[in-house]
Amino acid sequence: xxxxxxxxxxxxxxxxxxxxxxxxxxxxxxxxxxxxxxxxxxxxxxxxxxxxxxxxxxxxxxxxxxxxxxxxxxxxxxxxxxxxxxxxxxxxxxxxxxxxxxxxxxxxxxxxxxxxxxxxxxxxxxxxxxxxxxxxxxxxxxxxxxxxxxxxxxxxxxxxxxxxxxxxxxxxxxxxxxxxxxxxxxxxxxxxxxxxxxxxxxxxxxxxxxxxxxxxxxxxxxxxxxxxxxxxxxxxxxxxxx
Numbered sequence: 001x002x003x004x005x006x007x008x009x010x011x012x013x014x015x016x017x018x019x020x021x022x023x024x025x026x027x028x029x030x031x032x033x034x035x036x037x038x039x040x041x042x043x044x045x046x047x048x049x050x051x052x053x054x055x056x057x058x059x060x061x062x063x064x065x066x067x068x069x070x071x072x073x074x075x076x077x078x079x080x081x082x083x084x085x086x087x088x089x090x091x092x093x094x095x096x097x098x099x100x101x102x103x104x105x106x107x108x109x110x111x112x113x114x115x116x117x118x119x120x121x122x123x124x125x126x127x128x129x130x131x132x133x134x135x136x137x138x139x140x141x142x143x144x145x146x147x148x149x150x151x152x153x154x155x156x157x158x159x160x161x162x163x164x165x166x167x168x169x170x171x172x173x174x175x176x177x178x179x180x181x182x183x184x185x186x187x188x189x190x191x192x193x194x195x196x197x198x199x200x201x202x203x204x205x206x207x208x209x210x211x212x213x214x215x216x217x218x219x220x221x222x223x224x225x226x227x228x229x230x231x232x233x234x235x236x237x238x239x240x241x242x
């Protein structure tokens with residue numbers, strides 16, 4: 001569908017599109033700039049899987065009524081979405097309009113592959129994303145990515161309490177896997193896999209005593225040429241299940 005430019009007309013009075021849709025896959029739509037207008041997301045109550053691959057000009061998943069992603073946002077809820085995969089989206093700037101409050105209460109698995117710009121704008125707007133069940137994060141071939149969670153505010157990770165598996169590969173500019181003192185983010189972490197991240201120096205940067213890695217059973221690193229240590233810390237008191 002290389003000539004597709006939009007899925008639905010921008011009509012704020014019609015929320016019936018895709019009402020029973022559970023699995024939505026978009027592939028090789030070279031003219032598609034945005035995926036859904038905001039009002040259409042209200043009808044995606046049963047959507048469980050969203051896969052978007054090889055859309056070379058896609059800038060955002062959701063835009064407002066005027067086709068903007070920088071306008072004032074609103075509440076966006078994907079009630080049943082469990083799996084989100086984004087691959088080969090070099091122009092993707094953000095997922096949702098700025099100033100939005102987004103809830104993904106059932107999201108379990110999130111994958112970013114060859115999606116160059118996303119995740120680099122964590123502090124440039126007041127977007128709030130609540131993900132309560134996320135268990136697996138996969139990030140691959142994002143060569144310009146410098147950080148995944150740019151903030152070191154512990155309170156921000158209360159929305160991601162169940163993370164178990166993180167896999168990062170071929171992210172050559174990645175400087176840190178976790179922010180400083182990511183205690184609440186690590187309570188259920190079981191597996192960490194890192195490969196060919198040539199700028200990564202350490203995995204954990206902490207300055208407090210803590211005991212949160214009790215469930216970690218696999219830690220794998222390969223071809224990380226600047227990697228120096230697993231823990232960079234001021235007070236050495238760590239309990240780890242590996």
